Every structure is written in C-alpha cells, then in structure tokens.
Amino acid sequence: MTYLFGPVPSRRLGRSLGVDLIPRKTCPYDCVYCEVGPTTRQTLKRFEYQAEAIIRELAAYLRGSAAALDFITLAGSGEPTLNLGIGRIIAAVKEITDTPVAILTNGALLHHPEVRRDLAHADVILPSLDSAIEATWRAMDRPLPGMTLSQMIGGLEALRREYRGRIWLEIMILKGWNDSREELSALRRVIEKVAPDQVQLNTAVRPVVEDAAQPLSEEEMQAVADFLGEGAEVIASSPRPANxxxxxxxxxxxxxxxxxxxxxxxxxxxxxxxxxxxxxxxxxxxxxxxxxxxxxxxxxxxxxxxxx
Ligand code: SF4
Missing domain, CATH: 1.10.10.10 (Winged helix-like DNA-binding domain superfamily/Winged helix DNA-binding domain)
Incomplete structure (x- = not known):
C-alpha cells in the first residue's frame, strides 16, 4: 500500500484505516513534539497530490477487506488539508463506504473558507490547538513566519459556526510548556468560544523531535482535564482493542x-x-x-x- 496504512490502534478513533494525503514531511508547522520527524518542507501553499491514485487504492482496499473499521482517517506525514484534492477524496470515500471519515488537522488552514468547504462532508474533524498564548504557540508549534495564533483560532471559530459534523479538539500538553494555570486558563477561554464536541488531551508518549518535549504523568494529565472542565478527557496511552x-x-x-x-x-x-x-x-x-x-x-x- 502506498497511501494507506494500518488499520492502526488509534487512541481516539478505535480501529482506524489511515490515509496519507501528503508527502513526508510537509506541514506549516514544525512542532517540537512531532512523531513524524522534523518538517522538511514547511509551507502554507496547497497543492495537488495524487488524489485519483489515493481514491483508487482506497477503493481496492475496501473491496478486498472484510475487516470492520471504526473510521477512515485522512491524515498523513504532514498536514492533510494542504492536499487540494481532499474534498474530492472525502466525496469518493462517501460513495464507496458508510464508514465514517475523520480528518486529523493542525487547523492552520481553517481560516480559509475553501478549506472549510472541502472538509464539510467529513464526519469528524480533529483539529489541534496547543496554546492560547502566542509566544507558547510559536515555541511549541514553530509555525511559518507570518502565521498568527489569532488567525488560527479564528479558523476554529468559523469551523464551529459552519460545520455540521463533530469537532474533537486535541491539545498536546507538555511538561513546563503549556501546563501552567495561566496557560490552561487561556486555553479554557478559547475552548468556551470554539465549543468543540470533545476536548482530547494528549501528551508526548511517543518519540518526539525535541527531547525538551516531555510528557506529564497520568495524574498530572487528569488534573489538567479536571481544570479544563466537563468534556475534557485524557486520550494518551489508551488504545481500544482491535479485531x-x-x-x-x-x-x-x-x-x-x-x-x-x-x-x-x-x-x-x-x-x-x-x-x-x-x-x-x-x-x-x-x-x-x-x-x-x-x-x-x-x-x-x-x-x-x-x-x-
Ligand atoms: S502539525 Fe502535526 S505533522 Fe505538523 S509538525 Fe505538528 S505534529 Fe507534526
């Protein structure tokens, strides 16, 4: 398989067939905690990438596999919304199968109306937001120059207004980076504005780019969830059983x-x-x-x- 991977045990999506929509490692960010590796092509410019080949491979897989899936997850070795064909791919999946479609995105392009339109028919969108304080966001996610946190949060708010599916907001909590009361209070205010259906808290449980990106303990993560309020859950290290x-x-x-x-x-x-x-x-x-x-x-x- 060139573009498909798994099914993998997803901490959030159960038995999930991953679809890699973007060449490694293409992203507007270069997060200190990235599991894929350092960003080698840092860009905000969307481009065409193998949509028809991806659809063909998906169709062949789904015809040949009887194994039940919880989700088909559009993700990849970078930011999947950079792929200009993502809307066509979602539409094609919907024609082939009833399996729900999830999108893992860093949310960096959601302030563009055409990106939100492309994602409109997904069942779940899982954007990430790591800090509501500009300096921390820059330090953790290392975005391209010119990108701003307010633009990114504006994209999340616009998505909430327009999108009819579920939004599960992921927050990566790192020890000493975004786990202070000031950081969590700022995050709580943004969560209230964006009103996601779920808030999912992760920490650096897998190998990451920078050693300084250290995880919180289970107890510390639970304390963060309690502080952020009802609807926030810790998802780190809790895969669901697969068939x-x-x-x-x-x-x-x-x-x-x-x-x-x-x-x-x-x-x-x-x-x-x-x-x-x-x-x-x-x-x-x-x-x-x-x-x-x-x-x-x-x-x-x-x-x-x-x-x-
Ligand atoms: S947004 Fe995701 S893919 Fe991009 S650098 Fe951050 S963790 Fe890695």
Missing amino acids: AETAVSDARFIEMLARRPMTAADVAEVLGLPLELVQGRLERLCTSGLICHTLHQKQDFYYGQFNS
Missing part, C-alpha cells in the same frame, strides 16, 4: 512502523497477534536492519524508515 487479524507479512510490520513508532504492545493490539509472537518478529526485523528501535520514556519503540 484479531492473522497472516501478517514482514512488509506489513515495516510499513506500519514507518508511519508511526509503536511499542510491541501497540503492534500486538492492532494486529490481534500474541505479544510474544510480535516481540519475536520485531527482534528479528531489528537484527536484519529492516526496522529500528529506540527507548523513550522507559518504553521500547520500534520504527521503520521510508525509502524516500
């Missing part, structure tokens, strides 16, 4: 891990395989040099490498 799936090739392991670093337990969960079997396979692939391994927050993560 069993057998006969998994090495290529499938490598492809999954190239998209996203995972622990052996993550891989076992999404593939429905016994943990010992997965551990043995990961060790063999590591020894062969086909995947790599790193220690992060005292957990072993495995990751693959893209050829490009």
Whole structure:
C-alpha cells in the first residue's frame, strides 16, 4: 500500500484505516513534539497530490477487506488539508463506504473558507490547538513566519459556526510548556468560544523531535482535564482493542512502523497477534536492519524508515 496504512490502534478513533494525503514531511508547522520527524518542507501553499491514485487504492482496499473499521482517517506525514484534492477524496470515500471519515488537522488552514468547504462532508474533524498564548504557540508549534495564533483560532471559530459534523479538539500538553494555570486558563477561554464536541488531551508518549518535549504523568494529565472542565478527557496511552487479524507479512510490520513508532504492545493490539509472537518478529526485523528501535520514556519503540 502506498497511501494507506494500518488499520492502526488509534487512541481516539478505535480501529482506524489511515490515509496519507501528503508527502513526508510537509506541514506549516514544525512542532517540537512531532512523531513524524522534523518538517522538511514547511509551507502554507496547497497543492495537488495524487488524489485519483489515493481514491483508487482506497477503493481496492475496501473491496478486498472484510475487516470492520471504526473510521477512515485522512491524515498523513504532514498536514492533510494542504492536499487540494481532499474534498474530492472525502466525496469518493462517501460513495464507496458508510464508514465514517475523520480528518486529523493542525487547523492552520481553517481560516480559509475553501478549506472549510472541502472538509464539510467529513464526519469528524480533529483539529489541534496547543496554546492560547502566542509566544507558547510559536515555541511549541514553530509555525511559518507570518502565521498568527489569532488567525488560527479564528479558523476554529468559523469551523464551529459552519460545520455540521463533530469537532474533537486535541491539545498536546507538555511538561513546563503549556501546563501552567495561566496557560490552561487561556486555553479554557478559547475552548468556551470554539465549543468543540470533545476536548482530547494528549501528551508526548511517543518519540518526539525535541527531547525538551516531555510528557506529564497520568495524574498530572487528569488534573489538567479536571481544570479544563466537563468534556475534557485524557486520550494518551489508551488504545481500544482491535479485531484479531492473522497472516501478517514482514512488509506489513515495516510499513506500519514507518508511519508511526509503536511499542510491541501497540503492534500486538492492532494486529490481534500474541505479544510474544510480535516481540519475536520485531527482534528479528531489528537484527536484519529492516526496522529500528529506540527507548523513550522507559518504553521500547520500534520504527521503520521510508525509502524516500
Ligand atoms: S502539525 Fe502535526 S505533522 Fe505538523 S509538525 Fe505538528 S505534529 Fe507534526
């Protein structure tokens, strides 16, 4: 598969088939906590990228797989709304299947009416907002020069006014960056204005770009959720169980891990395989040099490498 990955165990979306809408690693931001890696093409300019090929691959997958999915998730190795074909892709998915469509976005382009129009038929939009204080937002997300936080928040407010689907706002909380009372009070005021259907709190539980991006403990995360009020929930490290799936090739392991670093337990969960079997396979692939391994927050993560 070139553009599809998974199904992966999503902390928010259950068994989710990912669709990579953008070449790695293209984004208006270069977040300190990014799991994909440093941004190599930082841009706000939307462009055409393989919409018809993506639709063909999706259609072929859905024809050939009987496994139940909770979501088809348009995301990728960067910001998916940069793909000018995203509206056509959503429309095509809706013609092929009833599986709900989710969009993971950093929200940087939502102030453009044409971007909001493109996303109008998605079932769930999951934008992120990391701080309501300009200096912190710049430090965490490292946006392109000229971008402003007020523009970004304006885009979220406009989305709320126009969009009929569900909005699940993700906030990445990092220790010492945006976990102070001042930061959380500012975030709470923006949440009240944007009124998302859910507020989902994440922290840096996977390998990230900058070592300074450190996670909060479970107790600290719960305290943040309590402060932000009803409707805020901690989503870090709580994958839902997925259905069993057998006969998994090495290529499938490598492809999954190239998209996203995972622990052996993550891989076992999404593939429905016994943990010992997965551990043995990961060790063999590591020894062969086909995947790599790193220690992060005292957990072993495995990751693959893209050829490009
Ligand atoms: S917005 Fe997402 S893809 Fe872009 S740098 Fe931040 S975390 Fe990575």
